[in-house]
Amino acid sequence: xxxxxxxxxxxxxxxxxxxxxxxxxxxxxxxxxxxxxxxxxxxxxxxxxxxxxxxxxxxxxxxxxxxxxxxxxxxxxxxxxxxxxxxxxxxxxxxxxxxxxxxxxxxxxxxxxxxxxxxxxxxxxxxxxxxxxxxxxxxxxxxxxxxxxxxxxxxxxxxxxxxxxxxxxxxxxxxxxxxxxxxxxxxxxxxxxxxxxxxxxxxxxxxxxxxxxxxxxxxxxxxxxxxxxxxxxxxxxxxxxxxxxxxxxxxxxxxxxxxxxxxxxxxxxxxxxxxxxxxxxxxxxxxxxxxxxxxxxxxxxxxxxxxxxxxxxxxxxxxxxxxxxxxxxxxxxxxxxxxxxxxxxxxxxxxxxxxxxxxxxxxxxxxxxxxxxxxxxxxxxxxxxxxxxxxxxxxxxxxxxxxxxxxxxxxxxxxxxxxxxxxxxxxxxxxxxxxxxxxxxxxxxxxxxxxxxxxxxxxxxxxxxxxxxxxxxxxxxxxxxxxxxxxxxxxxxxxxxxxxxxxxxxxxxxxxxxxxxx
Numbered sequence: 314x315x316x317x318x319x320x321x322x323x324x325x326x327x328x329x330x331x332x333x334x335x336x337x338x339x340x341x342x343x344x345x346x347x348x349x350x351x352x353x354x355x356x357x358x359x360x361x362x363x364x365x366x367x368x369x370x371x372x373x374x375x376x377x378x379x380x381x382x383x384x385x386x387x388x389x390x391x392x393x394x395x396x397x398x399x400x401x402x403x404x405x406x407x408x409x410x411x412x413x414x415x416x417x418x419x420x421x422x423x424x425x426x427x428x429x430x431x432x433x434x435x436x437x438x439x440x441x442x443x444x445x446x447x448x449x450x451x452x453x454x455x456x457x458x459x460x461x462x463x464x465x466x467x468x469x470x471x472x473x474x475x476x477x478x479x480x481x482x483x484x485x486x487x488x489x490x491x492x493x494x495x496x497x498x499x500x501x502x503x504x505x506x507x508x509x510x511x512x513x514x515x516x517x518x519x520x521x522x523x524x525x526x527x528x529x530x531x532x533x534x535x536x537x538x539x540x541x542x543x544x545x546x547x548x549x550x551x552x553x554x555x556x557x558x559x560x561x562x563x564x565x566x567x568x569x570x571x572x573x574x575x576x577x578x579x580x581x582x583x584x585x586x587x588x589x590x591x592x593x594x595x596x597x598x599x600x601x602x603x604x605x606x607x608x609x610x611x612x613x614x615x616x617x618x619x620x621x622x623x624x625x626x627x628x629x630x631x632x633x634x635x636x637x638x639x640x641x642x643x644x645x646x647x648x649x650x651x652x653x654x655x656x657x658x659x660x661x662x663x664x665x666x667x668x669x670x671x672x673x674x675x676x677x678x679x680x681x682x683x684x685x686x687x688x689x690x691x692x693x694x695x696x697x698x699x700x701x702x703x704x705x706x707x708x709x710x711x712x713x714x715x716x717x718x719x720x721x722x723x724x725x726x727x728x729x730x731x732x733x734x735x736x737x738x739x740x741x742x743x744x745x746x747x748x749x750x751x752x753x754x755x756x757x758x759x760x761x762x763x764x765x766x767x768x769x770x771x772x773x774x775x776x777x778x779x780x781x782x783x784x785x786x787x788x789x790x791x792x793x794x795x796x797x798x799x800x801x802x803x804x805x806x807x808x809x810x811x812x813x814x815x816x817x818x819x820x821x822x823x824x825x826x827x828x829x830x831x
Contacts, residue, residue: 330427333451339410422458477532493547494570504674523548550579559596567603572611573723577750632676656685664731717826733767737818744774761785772805
């Protein structure tokens with residue numbers, strides 16, 4: 314090849330490598346850069362990943378065969394690489410790749426690996442075949458780059474953690490409230506932020522910044538000397554994750570919203586989940602308080618000390634919500650506090666689980682010196698948390714109940730109960746639940762049986778993922794003609810709009826929406 318052809322080939326080859334690497338770096342980011350989760354993604358999607366790789370193999374092999382002995386083989390390889398770029402072109406994602414500093418470092422390391430593989434491709438007569446093999450192994454190249462970067466990432470993380478620790482230590486009067494649970498923690502955090510803000514200057518971890526590094530970023534970038542309360546959401550996928558956050562922020566108060574069968578793939582057993590969530594309780598000092606949802610059987614069964622406040626909807630509770638009424642305009646309920654004091658509240662939010670989470674927030678605020686009466690207007694102002702039983706009006710006769718964030722068995726059951734209370738055509742749209750380990754099939758099967766009693770129509774997204782739900786519906790003798798198994802969410806929503814008679818009121822429960830790595 315001429316020098317010009319060589320330069321052209323090098324540019325095309327690196328462009329081809331880049332588009333493939335960006336996709337798998339995105340998948341790795343969605344897997345939280347965890348080897349186990351990324352391996353599970355590759356195993357679960359082997360067929361779709363390697364069916365594309367087989368097509369790419371043809372593109373790589375055919376030009377190589379046709380160019381044997383030809384002087385213009387660079388043109389053939391150019392066609393090959395252009396084809397690879399087209400097959401791996403960026404596609405619209407539900408959660409786009411965030412180009413963090415870590416992602417940039419990962420892409421840079423991947424680029425170095427590709428350059429090393431490209432050198433023999435440009436120098437040897439048929440060396441581009443070697444580079445072609447490397448392109449086919451792009452998922453593993455990205456994994457290797459992540460492994461190479463591990464020492465650097467650990468060093469960067471340690472620096473950020475220590476910087477955040479120093480900042481927190483410089484604010485000894487800051488009150489830290491930790492919030493955790495298998496579900497309900499984000500909603501409770503948002504509710505608590507609104508209610509506490511009636512009296513205090515509050516900072517909460519935004520969105521899903523519930524990992525150690527998410528908390529660190531919040532502290533370093535957002536915490537100011539004027540903040541009085543820091544609401545720290547604490548998520549976990551492995552035992553010790555919550556302890557690690559507690560060792561950093563040292564919460565004085567804590568809330569455990571609920572415990573259920575979620576992330577079983579990484580936790581292994583429910584007992585491990587319980588132990589992990591109660592790492593927050595273990596971190597609360599004796600002069601602090603931990604607020605426990607006693608309606609949750611796993612929480613109620615745990616032996617604890619005297620520094621707890623119990624809340625819920627049933628039985629004897631320190632803070633109890635009762636007389637719950639649900640209408641299309643929202644929910645009304647009464648909260649009773651220790652000593653017999655009680656007040657009636659109104660909220661635009663739907664569902665008993667929202668009442669449960671609001672009650673937790675009211676309990677914390679009351680213990681921090683805000684009267685029940687003062688909280689009434691703030692409860693009325695509460696907004697639904699995006700994708701967590703969020704009401705979206707699509708016209709006078711079409712309402713979407715958006716519960717698309719990370720469904721779990723207990724949360725899905727609560728959402729179905731809310732749907733069953735709606736007056737109109739009730740339609741479930743769901744791909745089912747994931748990350749449930751060996752219990753995934755059985756729990757989705759039970760979800761299908763529960764849905765049969767609450768829905769008029771069901772649209773299942775992703776044929777492979779939705780099969781156990783379909784079987785559960787069939788076991789409950791749900792009419793087969795009222796079930797659609799769709800390839801995409803758009804097809805399922807179109808089905809939901811076509812159900813029933815024109816003008817008939819309909820409520821569409823969107824239960825879970827799988828990320829791009831499923």
